[in-house]
Amino acid sequence: MRSLNDCKLYVITGENYHKGRDLLEVMEAAIRGGADIVQLRDKDAAGPELLEKARALRELTRRLGALFIVNDHPEIALAAEADGVHLGQEDLPIEAARALVGPDRLIGISTHSIGQARAAERAGADYIGVGPVYPTGTKPGRPAVGTGYVAEAAEEIRIPFFAIGGIHPGNAEEVLAAGARRLCAVSAVVGSPDPAAVCRELRALIERAQLSAPLPRTGGGRLAKTVVVNGRAETTDADTLQELAASFRFGEKLVVAERNGEVVPRADWTSTPVGEGDRIEFVHFVGGG
Amino acid sequence: MNTLNEIAADRNSTDVLTIGGTKLRSRFFLGTGRYPSPAVMLQALEASGAQVVTFAVRRVNLEEVEDDSILRHLTERKDLIYLPNTSGAGNADEAVRIARLARGAGLGHWVKVEISAHPYTLLPDPVETLRATERLANEGFVVLPYVSDDPILCKRLEEAGAAAVMPGGSPIGTGLGILNPYHLGLIAEEASVPVIVDAGLGSAADAAQAMELGADGILANTPVAKAQDPVAMARAMRLALEAGRLSRLAGRIPRKRYATASSEPEGRLFGVPASGGPFEAGARGEKAADDADAKGGAAHRPAAGPGGGEGFAAHAGGRSR
Numbered sequence: 001m002r003s004l005n006d007c008k009l010y011v012i013t014g015e016n017y018h019k020g021r022d023l024l025e026v027m028e029a030a031i032r033g034g035a036d037i038v039q040l041r042d043k044d045a046a047g048p049e050l051l052e053k054a055r056a057l058r059e060l061t062r063r064l065g066a067l068f069i070v071n072d073h074p075e076i077a078l079a080a081e082a083d084g085v086h087l088g089q090e091d092l093p094i095e096a097a098r099a100l101v102g103p104d105r106l107i108g109i110s111t112h113s114i115g116q117a118r119a120a121e122r123a124g125a126d127y128i129g130v131g132p133v134y135p136t137g138t139k140p141g142r143p144a145v146g147t148g149y150v151a152e153a154a155e156e157i158r159i160p161f162f163a164i165g166g167i168h169p170g171n172a173e174e175v176l177a178a179g180a181r182r183l184c185a186v187s188a189v190v191g192s193p194d195p196a197a198v199c200r201e202l203r204a205l206i207e208r209a210q211l212s213a214p215l216p217r218t219g220g221g222r223l224a225k226t227v228v229v230n231g232r233a234e235t236t237d238a239d240t241l242q243e244l245a246a247s248f249r250f251g252e253k254l255v256v257a258e259r260n261g262e263v264v265p266r267a268d269w270t271s272t273p274v275g276e277g278d279r280i281e282f283v284h285f286v287g288g289g
Numbered sequence: 290m291n292t293l294n295e296i297a298a299d300r301n302s303t304d305v306l307t308i309g310g311t312k313l314r315s316r317f318f319l320g321t322g323r324y325p326s327p328a329v330m331l332q333a334l335e336a337s338g339a340q341v342v343t344f345a346v347r348r349v350n351l352e353e354v355e356d357d358s359i360l361r362h363l364t365e366r367k368d369l370i371y372l373p374n375t376s377g378a379g380n381a382d383e384a385v386r387i388a389r390l391a392r393g394a395g396l397g398h399w400v401k402v403e404i405s406a407h408p409y410t411l412l413p414d415p416v417e418t419l420r421a422t423e424r425l426a427n428e429g430f431v432v433l434p435y436v437s438d439d440p441i442l443c444k445r446l447e448e449a450g451a452a453a454v455m456p457g458g459s460p461i462g463t464g465l466g467i468l469n470p471y472h473l474g475l476i477a478e479e480a481s482v483p484v485i486v487d488a489g490l491g492s493a494a495d496a497a498q499a500m501e502l503g504a505d506g507i508l509a510n511t512p513v514a515k516a517q518d519p520v521a522m523a524r525a526m527r528l529a530l531e532a533g534r535l536s537r538l539a540g541r542i543p544r545k546r547y548a549t550a551s552s553e554p555e556g557r558l559f560g561v562p563a564s565g566g567p568f569e570a571g572a573r574g575e576k577a578a579d580d581a582d583a584k585g586g587a588a589h590r591p592a593a594g595p596g597g598g599e600g601f602a603a604h605a606g607g608r609s610r
Binding site: 229230231232248250253254255256257258261263264265266281282283284285286287288289 | 320321322323324330343344345346347348349351371373374376386389390391392393394396461462487488508509510511
């Protein structure tokens with residue numbers, strides 16, 4: 001089974017966006033285009049009908065190697081052998097859902113603020129939705145939170161998060177630039193005459209963003225980088241030579257620094273950036289003849 | 290009549306060593322490694338009278354940031370001249386990097402080029418040393434290269450911009466003393482920059498010998514730091530250095546094969562030694578040796594060279610660097 005960590009593009013069903021076309025046909029196209037996690041959301045369907053759709057999607061996603069999540073209904077998720085359940089803020093608390101679905105199934109939750117995101121992380125959510133980034137017809141009446149919240153989540157949240165809400169190939173770059181590494185789309189994909197093409201486009205944008213900023217982030221939200229300090233690889237979130245030096249607590253010692261072969265005068269440490277792959281030497285004088 | 294001390298003081302006041310435009314009040318350069326403790330090192334430094342102190346540049350131990358940095362103990366001595374070495378460098382590029390790092394500390398721009406090329410002898414790589422010296426001199430460093438005792442190489446280094454040359458007496462830390470006094474004598478004779486004998490000295494005697502050979506100073510670390518009493522040895526080598534310098538300036542007598550009586554033979558109470566036998570030949574031999582010395586030759590001195598015999602007489606007092 002695919003791991004959640006590998007998932008980049010999350011697509012949610014929205015049958016009202018593709019009237020006249022079959023749910024499975026649209027979702028298959030989305031998966032073939034690059035969606036790697038699919039959620040069944042159908043606020044109108046009742047129990048038996050919903051279960052039937054769930055089982056059909058389960059079969060499809062299993063065949064195509066995508067994850068399958070059921071919105072709102074832990075019991076349907078269980079009955080359809082889905083990979084997990086997705087909750088809204090007004091749904092079952094995470095703890096209660098966990099008790100129902102067990103430790104191995106995924107639990108995701110929609111969040112609309114960093115506070116909700118922190119709470120979800122603490123409560124043991126496997127992933128969160130972060131949004132709505134833009135106003136969306138899927139959730140009419142909910143105010144958009146903008147890319148600001150995406151940036152906050154990128155800084156702070158360690159579990160995977162999917163930016164969601166009005167995202168389409170035209171604005172995805174903005175969301176990715178804010179720090180999102182995973183996107184979720186609904187109408188842009190399932191409302192398109194060519195869902196596969198839209199997914200391919202979104203995936204390409206995600207992958208390009210990852211190439212240009214492939215760095216993990218540390219707890220402080222800064223970019224973590226690997227630098228070689230005195231011949232040893234160190235992971236640091238220091239942005240400047242001064243910060244890097246501070247992390248070693250040289251104190252009063254007369255230390256001289258070299259960055260990539262060039263001596264950096266102490267007065268310039270605060271203005272000297274530390275970047276991925278930099279080779280730093282901190283030297284001092286020792287006894288010698 | 291002057292006492293010896295007064296003569297020495299008088300000599301010292303005019304006999305000043307200048308390197309890179311800096312007048313030094315001591316010809317003793319002291320290394321700072323391998324002392325039993327920083328306190329002993331400081332006392333030895335005091336006893337040595339040294340003004341130029343050498344260091345090595347090393348990576349800070351990131352695991353144990355409390356480790357001792359030698360400079361912490363010296364910052365009160367404002368008159369010191371810091372001579373960082375480039376030990377650990379295997380080629381000119383590395384030496385230049387280390388020199389730049391050392392200069393980055395803001396403690397001057399002197400550097401001792403030390404590029405070891407052999408794991409057991411630590412003997413310096415002449416080619417890389419020459420390259421590094423040239424580059425560093427061009428960058429404005431006062432460059433003192435540690436080199437093998439090769440007179441030609443020392444001349445080349447001088448031409449490359451060395452402020453002084455530092456030929457080794459023997460490999461670093463061996464205490465074997467001056468293995469090739471002939472070469473050291475030649476180097477001192479030929480050089481137009483100061484010659485600091487660096488490496489291999491074992492005790493005060495070696496310091497005196499170096500100075501008598503015409504060196505302008507010595508650099509010692511191990512013989513002081515690893516002596517039973519480093520502070521006493523620092524003082525001993527200082528005195529030996531001064532004695533050797535003074536001896537050099539005073540001009541020693543030529544070496545001769547046979548005795549010359551200290552008193553005139555006229556008026557002696559008893560007869561001359563019996564003629565014939567070995568002494569008869571000896572008397573002639575002495576005459577021949579005197580003739581040879583008068584011509585500046587060395588008929589009976591198998592090992593004496595420019596530094597070992599007549600070189601002293603010919604050059605004593607001839608230079609003052």
